[in-house]
Amino acid sequence: MRQLLVTSALPYANGPIHLGHLVEYLQTDLWVRFQKMRGHRAIYVCADDTHGTAIMIRARAEGRSEASLIAEMSEAHQRDFAGFGIEFDHYGSTHSEACRAVCHEIWAALRKADMVVEEEIDQLFDTEQGTYLADRFVRGTCPKCGSHDQPGDNCGSCGAAYSPVDLVDPVSTLSGTRPELRRATHLFVRIERMHEFLAGWTQSGTVPPECANYLKNYFLNEPLRDWDVSRPAPYFGFEIPDSPGNYWYVWFDAPIGYIGATAEWCQCQGETLDDWWKSEKTEIHHFIGKDIQYFHTLFWPAMLKTAGFRLPTQVHIHGFLTVDGEKMSKSRGTFLRASKYLEHLDPEYLRYYYATKLSSRVEDLDLNLAEFVARVNSDLVGKVVNLASRTAKFVETLGLSAEYPEDGGLFVHFAERGEEIAEAYENGDFGKAMRMIMELADQANPYVEEKAPWALRKDAARSRELQDVCTVALNLFRTLVIYLAPVLPELARKTGELFDNPIVRWDQAKTPLTGRPIARFSHMMQRVDPAKVESMVRESREEGSAPSPSEAETAAAGASHPSPTAADSGEVLAANPIAPQITIDEFLKIDLRVARILAADEVPEAKKLVRLTLGLGGTETRNVFAGIKAAYAPADLVGRLVVMVANLAPRQMKFGLSEGMIVAAGPGGDDLYLLSPDEGAVPGQRVG
């Protein structure tokens, strides 16, 4: 019997669980369920990731304590996970004494190994908000090409990489004020001292080959930079014991949360933590997304190694979720929260659908909604459940045959495939496992077709034959459900009830059931109703149309995301306060005009721009390049009215001259909303 400790990445306590998160939690859950069915001892631990600037700022904006914010979020997360049948053995928090204790232990070990150095670094400080600013909270003019309003770490226009302190005219996105340069002491881990160890460990099969290549060619081909693990106050986290006023950076304590959560579980169960984290008898399996690879495959093993903990046996890495081929998008209604899904649809549908699309490779996964409906209905209802549905009621009174009948080797064949299917599960090739199971289902239905129990039923003299046919069909059905049980726990439970024999172990598939009654059959799974999928998307779109500021940072699924219910909370305003007062004369300098979009053209070479031809009435037109490519398709723009800044100085851009600007709300990217006049306005009218 193997002993396995399995983790999923800790969800950040800054937003609700969405379908992107679930790619990870569902695959971990079904892998753990599989291991348990195989008779191994497996525990699944996870926790909320609670520290960092984002939590501090949000709590401040909502006028509450961080503790109250993270408690509420933890409850919501656990509710969502439970709704999808994700069974943790323990769910903790990084803001726990157990986690703090392990942080202290690992820190002491790093100190003792002389792995920590102090260094003074320059960082921008927002005097109004009273906080140091991470890169993403600063925007300004690119020091290289002079483009305005660029992010703090690299220029979207020329692609140059730089530090926020290099920006010309930096602006804090939190307060809109100009931050000042301050010097602060940071603590760094000299990870380069582990270079040789990491080079060996990462290339030894513990991480997928794609990840090993990436690490080898991007990080390990040169000296590793010191890792900055501290943040000066104010910061929400644990204060570093031997460096007052400095706190551990959230990514220092996040993975330590795995150990903290295990420690709490051990305490409840009377187990010893060292048996799980310092013993070679335990396998440790991390399931993570590809965005956080280097934290788990460089920093994390270096910390564990230094502090004498067991190293991860395997780091399982998955790609991101797209919906209908594109990034999840609020305006399209494809930003689907877990709780919203559960209002409309059965969690088993998604568990199965994801399983069919998951492999051990680091690849993105597309949730195609039409395919989702077809796949679940065709495979689960049409093929699998249909086997029971078309035979069970024929043997309601007779029960199963006393001896397993001759079936032309079908059952033996089904049983023999079990190991092959198990191997696919073991390797994380869930899609392969599902394909093999459906291949078997495709052999079972023709059997029923050939034996035609509906014909046998009409002849009382052949009732024995009818019973035999149904005994075969129902046993084949049960075998399929055993193989699907890690994915579909609810279907497995109902099937256990049908046979009065709970499905708990994989090897139950080796022995057919005979000579026992069959419970009255009732539908085990409803078909997916496409209308429910549509209403889920529609409601998500409606709720997504009022975004809050930190949502701007959401890119691919898997990133943190705040609750849409906070949309009107004042958070938007708090995060981006009103600018200094101006006079009416100053305002009148800006000539805003209603304009009609006469043409909207793709600029294929541009990442963000769309070329607009704006009509101001008559023959008066303006050529404007607008950075709205991610939010609007050109075809949808033509004909609509917008508001433009008509007297803005023209600006020469790479693709041509831009003669104005259209006004829009929102932080940018696909989270952008053009302003339109109400009906009746005509092009050329002044706005004021």
Next chain:
RNA sequence: GGCAGGAUAGCUCAGGGGUAGAGCAGAGGACUCAUAAGCCUUUGGUCGGCGGUUCAAAUCCGCCUCCUGCUACCA
């Protein structure tokens, strides 16, 4: 810009030097037990492009195009 990955049928994907595959969708048929499910037959592809290695390339190598992600003081 650098790094990693991807491109195979209308859709979602498997395969990985030796006659191009599955499911769904489409077409035709027989049946009627089953949630309009199931069964039989069937139409779809120069495997992103160009070059190379080879008796043989979707597969190996090189270059190119397009897509995705990451790029260490965001999590």
